[in-house]
Amino acid sequence: MPPQLRLNAVAFVSPQNHPILIRTFGQQEEIKYHYIAHTSLDVIDERITAATSSKSTDCYLGLLYVEDVAVYGYMTPLKVKIIIALELSDTVVRDGDVILIFRALHTAYRRSVANPFLRLNAPTESNTDHATLVHAGNSKWKAFQRRVDEIARAIGST
Numbered sequence: 001m002p003p004q005l006r007l008n009a010v011a012f013v014s015p016q017n018h019p020i021l022i023r024t025f026g027q028q029e030e031i032k033y034h035y036i037a038h039t040s041l042d043v044i045d046e047r048i049t050a051a052t053s054s055k056s057t058d059c060y061l062g063l064l065y066v067e068d069v070a071v072y073g074y075m076t077p078l079k080v081k082i083i084i085a086l087e088l089s090d091t092v093v094r095d096g097d098v099i100l101i102f103r104a105l106h107t108a109y110r111r112s113v114a115n116p117f118l119r120l121n122a123p124t125e126s127n128t129d130h131a132t133l134v135h136a137g138n139s140k141w142k143a144f145q146r147r148v149d150e151i152a153r154a155i156g157s158t
Contacts, residue, residue, distance in 0.1 A: 004091035007084060007101070007152050008069055011037035012109060015079035023145065025152045033085060036071055040064050040083045044073050059106075060099050074102040082106060101155065108147035115140055 008028050012020040022037055024030050043064040061073035069085040070093065076082070082105050086093065 004089055005093065005097060005101075005155055006087035006089070007155050008087050009033035009036070009085040010105060010148060010152070011040075011081075011083040012105075013037060013041065013081040013083065017041050017081075020080070021145065021148065023148050023152070025149075036067065036069070036085055037083050040071055040073060041081065044075065044081055044083075047073070048075065060095070060102060062095065072098050072102075074106065076106055076109070080109065082109070101151070104151045104154075105148065108144065108151060112140070112144035112147070 007025055009022065009024045011022045011033065014020050019034070019037060022030065022033055024033050044061060047061045047064075059074055059076060061075060064071045064073045064083070066088070068088065070088055072084050072086065074082040074084075082102055084098070084101060084105070086098075
């Protein structure tokens, strides 16, 4: 993985378009990345509609758009969307490198979902109207967050 890539944020979004997890790395504004995740959903829906007409089975959705970060998308076979925001730089970002990041994040999610004691998309008692920080105090949930943080550290983002 080239050391020039810098992951600013990652978002996991449920098939119903509810945020499962939005993590920012470094000194980033979290609300900005909530906005980026939600605006990315429109682009993802357009790509999915276009992909269904062409019978594409690729999970990687490519570069969604560029704002002050480069936003990439990925959708798992179970329709969970993973969105990453990479810092803009003069370096050429290869799709292969981005796909490796998505595969690592997808594996972390898949391992967490395989845990029968962890429900990632149910609201907590203290936060019943919003599912962003589901089971935030649960040690299994923290393990999923740690896996995501480890991936970011491996890329060199934290």
